[in-house]
Amino acid sequence: MARPLPFKIAAVSTVLFVVCTNFVFCNNGRRVGDVMETEFSGFSVPLEHSFEVADVAKFRVRGALMLKAGREPSVSLTQSQLSEEDRAKLKEVAAVDGLYRIRVPRVFLQADRQTERQMEGYLTAFVRACAMVESHLSDVISLHTDVSGYVIGVSIVTLPGACRGTEVEDEVDLEVFNTTLSLMAPVNAPGPETALFVEQMEIETEKKGKNPQEQKSFFAKYWYLILGGAIFLMVSNSAQPPAGGGREQS
């Protein structure tokens, strides 16, 4: 019963995807859906979104992510405006508290060859559609990479993030995306900070070293203890009859 359904959805969405890619054009005039080699050794992948009243994801292209590989990877985004139809739909979805989802294909930033860059599967994230509407399409998208340059996750939040139920009257507010995009690499977690601690200790000892009281020699400091010990030893030696020694000799 449940099995054949996703297949149908997949088929429908791929059909739609193909249809849409034919209509959407990017600023540079190229087709967005394709991965392409650009002049600055970067490449681009589609950023797709989906908002449906009947919570079944149908992803369409929202824009193109231009990824620049290399030592310092960077990312930029070109995206088109929302159409009249989409705006109405987004408001409709927001009214029923639906989800606004985005997805990007899995990519590997450090690969040299084109074929290695894109991998099977997608990374998806979502935000409530009402938050998208109420923030006037101001969203913050971040792509997270792992140590070796694979993009492992995408996240989206809107600013402001709350759904207060305020009506967005002006259609113009929902036309242009106001997106802040970032590429986040993992931070290096700090190890135990020994160097500074040792330095501090050295400063402390130096301070002590300057103090003349501390510069006394071992004997100068503990002469009374040593003297006391010596006297005690002498006394105990002379007082004790050599019982143990006697047995040893015999």
Add this chain to the structure above:
Amino acid sequence: MAKLIWFGLKCILLCSTVGAVFEDQVGKFDWRQQYIGKVRFSHFDAHVQSSKKVLLATENNVFASINTKTGELFWRHVDMTGPEGNIDALLHHGQDAVLVVGDGRQLRSWDINIGGLNWEIVLDSGSFQAACLVGYQDTVKHVAVLKKTVISLHYLSNGHQKWIENLPESETVDFQAVYSGGNGEVYVLGVVPHSHITIVAYSLEDGEIIKQISVEAPWLSNIQASCVVIGRGMLTCVDSAAVSLYTLDLHVQSQMTQISLQSLELEATPGFQPVLVSTQPNPALPPLSEFFLQLGPEHHLLLQLNSGQIVTLRDFKPAMLVAFASPGEKTVAAVMSPKNKTACSLNLFSAESGRRLLDTTLIFNLDPYGGKPEKLHVQAFLKKDDAVGYRVMVQSEDHTLTFIQQPGRVMWTREEALSDVVTMEMVDLPLTGTQAELEGEFGKKADGLLSMLLKRLSSQLILLQASIAHLWKLFYDARKPRSLVKNDVTIENLSRDEFNLQKMMVMVTASGKLFGIDSKTGTILWRHYLDNIPSHAAFKLMVQRTTAHFPHPPQCTLLIKDKDTGLATLHVFNPIFGKKSQVTPPALLQPMLQSLMLPVMDQDYAKVLLLVDDQYKVSAFPSTKNVLQQLQEMASSIFFYIVDSDQGKLSGYRLQTDLSTELIWEIVMPTEVQRIVSVKGKRPNEHVHSQGRVMGDRSVLYKYLNPNLLAVVTESTDLHPERSFIGILLIDGVTGRIIHEAVQRKTKGPVHIVHSENWVVYEYWSTKSRRNEFSVIELYEGMELYNSTVFSSLDRPHAPQVLQQSYIFPSSISTMEATLTEKGITSRHLLIGLPSGGILSLPKMFLDPRRPEIMTEQSREENLIPYAPELLIRSEWFINYNQTVSRVRGIYTAPSGLESTCLVVAYGLDIYQTRVYPSKQFDVLKDDYDYMLISSVLFALFFATMISKRLAEVKLLNRAWR
């Protein structure tokens, strides 16, 4: 050094939260139970007549001696875990016990009286096959160890090697057994499967091969499974395919003689592999010519080999278990046969004749909540009148050891299943009858004024009755001497104490046996064996209904999942009495992916358990109409996540109204770089009292308290010390947003992690510095809260501030957990189980990323400890003083009714229960609190005020008159 001491002193001054135990408090609030595990080998010490020792070697690599009178440990040696410490063989002779350990790597001899090591030698490598004691002319002086390619002979007295010889043709022949009959020769038996047997006889003196023979045996594949040596060197094998016995005289080269079972008028149970059992009471003498043949699960025969002929001495049917024992010169056989459904009877038979010995019947009552008997260990002895007496240790499927003496008195039982606790929960005890009655009165619906009045009157009457009974008991007890007053905990008189310090520990063990243990005394109050547990099972124990909903009984659910197939079953039971619940759990036909407990309750106050199968369909338990309706209403706010570590995938789902699910987020970590090793959420019953931290300048730094936060630990697949790393990801479980992502380079696992409040603490091995390190991550919202009334993962656009600091820890650790208290006011400690057996209570204060490197006025104001790279282990931090807990695998913490007190259970090979007071007992009066003084002062003050008032009045009056 002086600096360090000074620093240590300062630390103590700064945080005087040290909670050591006074000498008179030892054992007052804590207890420990020591276990050994499932028994593999056992030997009763028959060396001294009145010996009360049994030597046990177990599958948990433990070698122990147990007092047969009480069941307590005399001594115990815990070896390494895993194959290195595996006990391959236990041989016992006189005062010595010889152990082969670690697949034949070590040979050890122990003195059984004191448990001291006599000697230990390291053997050459090679996989272990068999070992036996070798005797000659009535004395046993050697031990032979057979390995895959060599045989070596060692002196029993010092372990020195007498000789070592390579086995001939060891590349083709699989040598499996070694035998010595006391005639100065050592026989090694090998087999080429489905071809022939090879027998090599070595001289005891110099290891010279005396002879080597091959005998055709195309039906034989394994000597150890189907052959024994009987009588004067007669190798006897059983072949289930041809339904016959084969005999071969080792001393004379000949053919194998086939004796079909039919000619003996015997019949084997179809599909059962017959088993032979022989006995060799003295290694210096050949084995007895009597032996057991098991033909079916409940069919045994005592046979005798008499000059080449096999004679049936006695047919035991039904007989589940048999065992030989040799008190003195005689040998007897103990046979266990079923008596009725609830009991078995044991009898002794003379091995020579098969006659039943008089007055040797012993009744063994089967535990209805236990497993079936699996093995018999018989201790037989000669009484004064030369009659044979015996005691039996019965080992059951659930690893229980029961020691019985005639006529059926159970001397002790040891629940060895508790050596392998997998998971546990602590459940509040129910209220007493009277308390429950009162509660019930408020709980029920009002149905008229008069009935309410009657109800109230009746409950008051019951209360009065109870208090009189209590007073009477007090009076009665007071007359008796102190020692006679027993406070035995039984299941009947269980009730919650004032501060809820006594709880029921529900423990789930790997063998599938469940236990209910009283946390105050450690008494096992109930046990329940589940006999259909798959061998690779994962357990998850959940409390669906607590004891707070009288008259509904408390309810626990155990999810048992077969790791191989993914199929799961549910066991629903009452955690106080251990009884299986009347509620029938749903049958789960699909493999399970995830289970989650919702805070939603049905009309009977049972929390709803959601189960997600591999079709991403959700089923609810209980699934009443009420529950389904509630689920439909709040479906859009129920989110869950699934981790697939094989594909490195974390995915989030949302529930839909028709109980299907939709995928809403997905994170994929390439498995060629790193793999997910653990995912830790927060504990649902955790409370955080303060929302923020007050800074030195009196401003507040607010904590980022996201209840949906997950800490994901990954380990790199590249294990090179320069390139290996561990990764820590903090992910919001609802939105899939990666809150923080960090890598700790040049480190490797195993990683131990604790995730609580707004912090994550983890421990790892640094490959660069070769040491254990701790790291702490704390999350803060900043100086102002985004939304102070409620936390929603869907509406937190700003990422939190992340602070992190690391420290050196001087020891490796076994497990880690944080303390938990009722309201979260008490400061937190980390409880760290060390491999040495100590449990360390480390104040969280020391793991604080805000510890300043350079002290300023403000940080001093905040009471921060200056940063030091090393965390010291202070001996007063050990909460289990000298009560070592071997092989700690888990620590469980539970809040008590007192805010200051947290209950702790550490489990592993041993179980240890105690209480900790992370901020000292601020809400409890001390034991030696002087009530007399304070009350007399109060009274004195009271009278003083009265008198002075009177005096003042008089004075005023006088002044007025003047």
